[in-house]
Amino acid sequence: MNYTKSKELFEEAKHYIPGGVNSPVRAFTSVGGTPLFIERGEGSRIYDADGNEYIEYIGSWGPHLFGHNPSFIMDALKSSLKNGTSFGAPTELEIKMAKIITELVPSIEKIRMVNSGTEATMSAIRAARGFTNRNKFIKFEGCYHGHADYFLIKAGSGALTFGVPTSPGVTKGNAADTLVADYNDIDSVKSLILEYKNEIAAIIIEPIAGNMGVVPANKEFLTELRTLCDEESIILIFDEVMSGFRVAKGGAQEVYGIESDMTTFGKIIGGGLPVGAFGGKKEIMDTLAPIGPVYQAGTLSGNPLAMSAGLAALTHIKKNANLYNILEEKSKYLETGLKENMKKLNKTYAMTRVGSMSCLFFTEHSVNNFATALKSDTELYGKYFHKMLERGIYLAPSQFEAMFISTAHSTDDLDKTIEANYLSLKELL
Ligand code: KE4
Numbered sequence: 001m002n003y004t005k006s007k008e009l010f011e012e013a014k015h016y017i018p019g020g021v022n023s024p025v026r027a028f029t030s031v032g033g034t035p036l037f038i039e040r041g042e043g044s045r046i047y048d049a050d051g052n053e054y055i056e057y058i059g060s061w062g063p064h065l066f067g068h069n070p071s072f073i074m075d076a077l078k079s080s081l082k083n084g085t086s087f088g089a090p091t092e093l094e095i096k097m098a099k100i101i102t103e104l105v106p107s108i109e110k111i112r113m114v115n116s117g118t119e120a121t122m123s124a125i126r127a128a129r130g131f132t133n134r135n136k137f138i139k140f141e142g143c144y145h146g147h148a149d150y151f152l153i154k155a156g157s158g159a160l161t162f163g164v165p166t167s168p169g170v171t172k173g174n175a176a177d178t179l180v181a182d183y184n185d186i187d188s189v190k191s192l193i194l195e196y197k198n199e200i201a202a203i204i205i206e207p208i209a210g211n212m213g214v215v216p217a218n219k220e221f222l223t224e225l226r227t228l229c230d231e232e233s234i235i236l237i238f239d240e241v242m243s244g245f246r247v248a249k250g251g252a253q254e255v256y257g258i259e260s261d262m263t264t265f266g267k268i269i270g271g272g273l274p275v276g277a278f279g280g281k282k283e284i285m286d287t288l289a290p291i292g293p294v295y296q297a298g299t300l301s302g303n304p305l306a307m308s309a310g311l312a313a314l315t316h317i318k319k320n321a322n323l324y325n326i327l328e329e330k331s332k333y334l335e336t337g338l339k340e341n342m343k344k345l346n347k348t349y350a351m352t353r354v355g356s357m358s359c360l361f362f363t364e365h366s367v368n369n370f371a372t373a374l375k376s377d378t379e380l381y382g383k384y385f386h387k388m389l390e391r392g393i394y395l396a397p398s399q400f401e402a403m404f405i406s407t408a409h410s411t412d413d414l415d416k417t418i419e420a421n422y423l424s425l426k427e428l429l
Pocket of ligand 1: 023024025026061115116117118119121144145146147157206210211239240241242266267276401
């Protein structure tokens with residue numbers, strides 16, 4: 001592959017943008033080489049500035065459940081554009097958006113729109129603190145909830161990729177109320193609750209972690225977490241920014257049959273535009289201004305363009321419940337192919353998957369939390385990444401991310417990916 005144009009653009013970008021990118025994980029730092037500058041996407045494909053074509057599995061880090069430029073989202077955007085871009089005033093679109101999410105996710109009685117997953121999780125923690133009048137909250141090592149100061153403590157995703165789990169610039173004061181437990185380890189939660197009795201406002205968790213690679217919560221762990229929160233009057237927040245509408249119509253809550261008190265969303269609900277949302281029980285959400293004292297706001301929250309794209313995506317989901325069976329079939333097909341390759345190569349790398357989000361960990365240990373995910377050979381992953389790129393397969397430029405399949409991925413795309421995986425692994429091992 002020729003990457004000349006991307007190389008030029010990257011050099012120019014670095015003069016004006018820190019690290020040449022507007023989000024660190026895009027910089028290829030952990031896999032080496034030059035980040036590809038993308039010109040356009042179509043279905044399961046993206047095309048870079050040098051005209052190279054890739055079958056891609058990032059899907060803009062989750063939003064593209066239907067691949068790039070699905071007609072029903074593009075048409076909705078085009079018709080919305082005619083009316084204007086933003087009014088800073090309420091629109092009927094926002095009611096429709098709130099209604100369809102409360103319909104698809106039964107635990108949500110009220111919801112507020114924001115413009116990113118970070119804003120959603122940040123606001124959810126503030127609402128939980130305001131409602132309970134408690135200060136501390138528990139997160140889990142390896143989970144990533146966006147870049148609000150008090151989350152950047154042993155976080156996942158880009159923070160993990162950089163091996164700097166706790167970021168400079170986060171003050172001791174800000175970190176003081178963040179408690180960290182171990183994923184899938186209920187005793188680590190119990191000991192924190194014992195130590196900080198009646199001081200904990202919330203527990204926030206990715207019910208299916210997607211930011212240390214994909215690590216699903218054990219069902220019994222999540223069930224015990226739900227019970228503990230009920231017993232201790234702690235708000236259970238499911239961060240479904242990634243898993244929401246990805247793994248099922250009702251997200252991880254539907255997969256596990258466990259309801260959270262609050263839920264955060266992003267990615268898919270924006271149909272590719274910047275949208276986040278946080279919602280939950282009426283009594284919690286009604287603590288928010290203008291009816292309640294907890295302040296939270298946003299200039300472009302609920303803006304008509306993003307609402308049109310998001311509403312088109314969620315309406316499509318509502319009308320096509322078979323969508324998740326189709327995604328399951330495609331994802332199972334790919335998983336089977338990759339596992340057959342590993343058998344041929346006498347390797348037993350850990351592969352985790354829930355629906356259309358999955359991860360191939362370059363470790364032969366089983367992976368069920370942060371510590372075991374870290375056993376992955378990130379150097380080998382970097383080499384694998386580039387061999388797959390050379391073969392026209394674009395994966396996440398970090399071992400600690402998720403791989404996403406969309407409804408646009410054809411069997412031929414999956415066969416090509418399985419073949420490229422075999423040839424790349426064969427060369428490496
Ligand atoms: P944003 O602020 O990036 O929209 O959402 C933050 C966030 C919150 N919660 C979960 C579970 C998330 O996965 C994310 C963001 N995910 C990463 C991908 N690992 C975003 C990619 C990036 O940082 O560029």
